[in-house]
């Protein structure tokens with residue numbers, strides 16, 4: 001297992017995502033991927049499947065201590081008391097007494113960031129959470145979060161795929177010693193039709209999914225990948241036995257487009273950093 005290490009945290013470089021996954025699929029796939037080598041599971045309060053993730057972990061028979069488990073607090077739970085209660089509820093559903101990483105799912109200024117970060121620190125200091133982080137945070141918000149936190153903010157989980165230039169956030173993460181986790185690596189399926197990726201994949205005897213996931217982990221980031229297929233889960237995990245050349249890495253990065261961002265929900269999306 002490859003890890004991304006920062007500020008005391010060690011995050012398995014490949015995580016299994018569970019967004020938009022119905023309960024029965026979640027239980028089946030979480031159990032399956034854990035039995036087959038995955039050690040990192042990503043869920044969120046808003047996905048509505050934390051209890052299924054917990055059940056999948058139980059069914060896998062893999063020791064909890066072997067698994068890196070992430071969940072995310074939903075924005076409606078950002079007030080201090082609701083925050084703490086929601087984390088207890090998540091732990092109950094996940095059938096565990098701690099999560100490895102707890103993230104603020106989206107920035108939200110209805111509650112002061114200081115209160116959100118204070119609650120994150122509190123649950124971590126109480127032992128319910130090993131490490132804390134954020135998601136969908138811009139460079140300005142990353143700076144703010146780090147300034148407000150007593151504990152290290154170890155991770156920002158962001159949309160990242162070949163069509164989205166994330167260089168500002170990548171540079172800021174480097175400056176702050178924060179790791180990055182990529183979600184939507186497949187650009188919601190769009191990368192699968194990309195001629196440049198087809199060419200690289202064919203030359204390497206790999207699939208496009210493998211090339212894209214490799215492009216992310218080779219940059220030193222964590223990547224998530226979700227699938228309801230056992231065969232695809234195996235395919236997506238086979239990314240640590242080959243290396244892309246610097247030319248191939250550059251060709252993939254050059255696919256970024258000005259309108260490449262896919263996830264930008266109204267009412268949640270911050271004032272995104274402009275691409276370089």
Ligand SMILES: NC(=O)c1ccc[n+]([C@@H]2O[C@H](COP(=O)([O-])OP(=O)(O)OC[C@H]3O[C@@H](n4cnc5c(N)ncnc54)[C@H](OP(=O)(O)O)[C@@H]3O)[C@@H](O)[C@H]2O)c1
Pocket residue numbers: 016017018019020042043105135136157158182183184185186187188189192207209210224225226227228229232235236263
């Ligand atoms: N923090 C956030 O705001 C946020 C937002 C979005 C997602 N996330 C996290 O990131 C995870 C990953 O994002 P995602 O769910 O959009 O999935 P993804 O990994 O980008 O995959 C998108 C789709 O690609 C298909 N796929 C997967 N492997 C494939 C392969 N080898 N070949 C062809 N198609 C393949 C899957 O369909 P099938 O299932 O049919 O195979 C999946 O629905 C989520 O599950 C969630 O945990 C976080």
